[in-house]
Amino acid sequence: MAEERQEAGHVAANLAAIRADIARAEADHGRGRGSVTLVAVSKTKTAGEIEPALAAEQRVFGENRVQEAQGKWPALRARFAGIELHLIGPLQTNKVKEAVALFDVIETLDRESLAGALRKEIDRSGKTPALYVQVNTGAEPQKAGILPEEADAFLRLCRETYGLAIAGLMCIPPADEPPSAHFALLARIARRNGIETLSMGMSADYDAAIQLGATHVRVGSAIFGARPAHGANG
Ligand SMILES: *Cc1c(COP(=O)(O)O)cnc(C)c1O
Numbered sequence: 495m496a497e498e499r500q501e502a503g504h505v506a507a508n509l510a511a512i513r514a515d516i517a518r519a520e521a522d523h524g525r526g527r528g529s530v531t532l533v534a535v536s537k538t539k540t541a542g543e544i545e546p547a548l549a550a551e552q553r554v555f556g557e558n559r560v561q562e563a564q565g566k567w568p569a570l571r572a573r574f575a576g577i578e579l580h581l582i583g584p585l586q587t588n589k590v591k592e593a594v595a596l597f598d599v600i601e602t603l604d605r606e607s608l609a610g611a612l613r614k615e616i617d618r619s620g621k622t623p624a625l626y627v628q629v630n631t632g633a634e635p636q637k638a639g640i641l642p643e644e645a646d647a648f649l650r651l652c653r654e655t656y657g658l659a660i661a662g663l664m665c666i667p668p669a670d671e672p673p674s675a676h677f678a679l680l681a682r683i684a685r686r687n688g689i690e691t692l693s694m695g696m697s698a699d700y701d702a703a704i705q706l707g708a709t710h711v712r713v714g715s716a717i718f719g720a721r722p723a724h725g726a727n728g
Pocket residue numbers: 535537558582583666696697698712713714715716727728
């Protein structure tokens with residue numbers, strides 16, 4: 495029990511520090527106070543590990559696997575009101591039904607077959623999650639996301655052919671490069687397509703992302719501690 499309390503205190507203290515630092519970054523970079531939303535990335539963490547964040551009033555969370563999220567969030571939602579859940583990992587078309595049912599925001603729309611499957615499921619279910627398009631700003635072969643040079647055409651396709659409202663853009667810069675050029679590229683694509691929501695920046699680089707216009711930063715390890723390296727998917 496003592497260990498659990500200590501862990502809870504750790505998460506609450508980390509959250510407080512990150513919140514203060516986001517407010518500091520907003521001020522430093524001339525961003526409006528409260529213009530940046532903290533998405534607490536709770537992938538690989540158990541419900542018990544997430545609870546201290548909920549107790550500390552955190553309500554926006556990110557998960558990267560549909561099945562894992564299904565295993566822990568319905569019960570947490572029954573106990574805590576106002577939770578907003580973001581899918582930040584790749585979405586297979588055969589999981590679209592579950593994803594639309596569970597998530598408020600799907601940040602990883604990145605191909606036409608997924609746009610079509612989302613259109614169908616939104617019509618069928620009457621539930622409309624906010625959709626962000628993921629851009630593979632570093633054109634990394636192993637990474638999901640639409641290529642930067644294909645982004646404008648893909649956004650048009652989503653909007654015009656599939657009638658999907660695209661609320662935002664998301665990127666994960668290459669791990670071995672300075673991220674700022676990638677954040678700036680995502681911001682330029684957003685601006686020319688009339689998109690105001692930018693999900694970019696993680697534990698190591700959210701300050702640079704806020705400087706370049708992030709409206710959502712996705713922070714995991716700085717809140718919940720390190721994850722096992724194996725299979726953590728970035
Ligand atoms: C895991 C993950 C994060 C959080 O990364 P940290 O370095 O732990 O802050 C953010 N975005 C995506 C897409 C992730 O998969």
